[in-house]
Amino acid sequence: MITVGIDIGSITAKAAIVEDGKILGTKVIFTGYNAEAAGLKVYEEALSEAGFDATAVSKIVSTGYGRNSVKFADRAFTEILAHAAGAHFVNQKVRTIIDIGGQDSKAISLDEAGKVKNFVMNDKCAAGTGRFLEVMARALEVNLDEFGAMSLKSQKPAKISSLCTVFAESEVISLIARGEHRTEIIAGIHESIAARVSAMLARVGVVEPVMITGGVAQNEGVVHALEKKLGLKIEVSPWAQVNGAIGAAVLAATL
Amino acid sequence: MNQSDPGAMKTLGVYLFGQAKKLSLKFKKAPTMKDLMMVYYSEAKSAKVTGRKVAWITSGGPVEPLIAMGVIPVYPENHGAMIGASKMGAGLCEKAEAMGYSNDLCSYARSDIACATVNGGPIGGLPRPDMLVCCNNICGTVLKWYETQARYFNVPLFILDTPFCHTGYFEEAARYVRSQIDEYIQFIEDVCGKKYDFERLREVGLLSFEGQKLWQAVLDTAAVRPAPMSAFDAFYHLALIVTLRGTKTAGSYYRNLLAQMKDRVARGIGVVPDEKYRLLWDNIPIWPRVRWLSQKFASHNACLVADTYTSAWCGTTKYIDESRFIDSMAEAYTRIYLNIGVDEMAKTVIEMIDKYDVDGLVLHSNRSCKPYSFGQLDIERIVGEERGIPCLMLEADMVDDRSFSESQIATRIDAFMEIIKERKKNKG
């Protein structure tokens, strides 16, 4: 049975095609201002790239902030459930998930069977999210893709104490003005995200193995800072950015 | 909800504070909450004409001594709730911020302070006070708020200082609060310019006690499956136990409401059609979003059967002794929900979880109300350890809708309900 999961996030829309435990294709596009159109587009492109026809698809599940705008989906689930299903699909042992997406971050705890036990999401604030990193990359005039590698060279991460994105940005600008090295500032930014996320993790309770998903998981600097802060190893999902879409496709197979 | 008339009330005004004959209105049916609140506020607003005194008082303040002297109590917090419910909160909060108040200040205080200067809001502002009565059993914010208003209106302010009860109630605290009640009575005598009527206070005390017990009985009906009313209904019906406790009006209203609820129970009518999940609410409602939230939960067949907020107005009846009302009143007002330690609060929450047999706890982390929100992480943890039910934290504000993010809240509620449904399914 072929199922499709569509995850409409605030920045990107993702689709994943799954058949009997195998991932047949994934696609990521920008969401833009029209979530409904993005849902259709990412679905069609994923199918055509993987060489399938819509008639081959048995079930579709949507997730993410735009989940209810995907009118052709059979059902919508929240991204909490989708990320849990996606992470469990990749590694059945996973008990804790850190998901850092474009506009929010969350900590999810799973029971032995892979069911969601509890979750915490960041409050109405971009700090500790992908958006936060984008703002910082702009302030530092560094390509966001280079953030991870650069921060790993840091000796003494700068301290970013503001919890608010806007204040943190001005803090970063004053650090630049004081001549602080970019690598140290970037490492400091990653540590501030790690501090925020680990506070959420403490609320759900950390049980290993821990997996990180979401677009920000691709930033090795954030992962490193989190590992340092938590004192444990974190598994990066090989499907970090499309984990929610994969989970949605997995959930579709259970409908 | 329709009011079916048991023939209880014909002429409402006669009952109001026992002497509002001038305002007597004829109601064919038992008056609705809206009728009663309209009469209450118009009576308060015409106090200057009718020669009555008006006192502004905090929601947890002892109101009975005022009512006994014919003073009309007015509650800025109830007014704040009305401002929030009519979605006028953000505008008034902005006004207060322009006046120099921080947006970290409680939004009841912000909207009240702003409203007093422009006579805005849904009822064109509160009537001018002759005195202010501030009891800090709910928070420390009210002290500064009432001091500000006392300066603004240039009227006397009475502060009743209730020590925080971390674990219990001690002799020293009892004596300290009791002695202030004497000062309070003296204060009322001075402002009213007449001798205190203790006989009347005894009567008012009995009415207040009776009203609180009736309110508790109304809330208790939701322990039945399906619940005949939800916390969202309680938020609505609460207004009288806040504003008119100690009057016959409140008693009649709740007696009538209780009869209706019992009737619904007898006929098996639930307020949420097809109630499958039962939840407990913690903290002050998100007033501008009560309807949205109620529909959101109902769409998941979930009923918020009880809450820690509306039950705060009957949570201390166990301390009240009718035969020594003044002494026991001092204790009851000191030991209210917001004036006890987090462990005690968690105990109350767990008692409610058991009593109403709920599947989950929804905590409103209310940006405005620090004393209510501060211990919630601990309460969440304790509830998790002791009862193992899922808890959901919603970050918002009771009045200022700028602190409400609909899509984020919707996602949290949906995900929370997914967990609850899954757990129930597994339990069979």
Ligand code: SF4
């Ligand atoms: S801080 Fe809380 S208790 Fe105090 S006035 Fe505001 S809402 Fe009421």
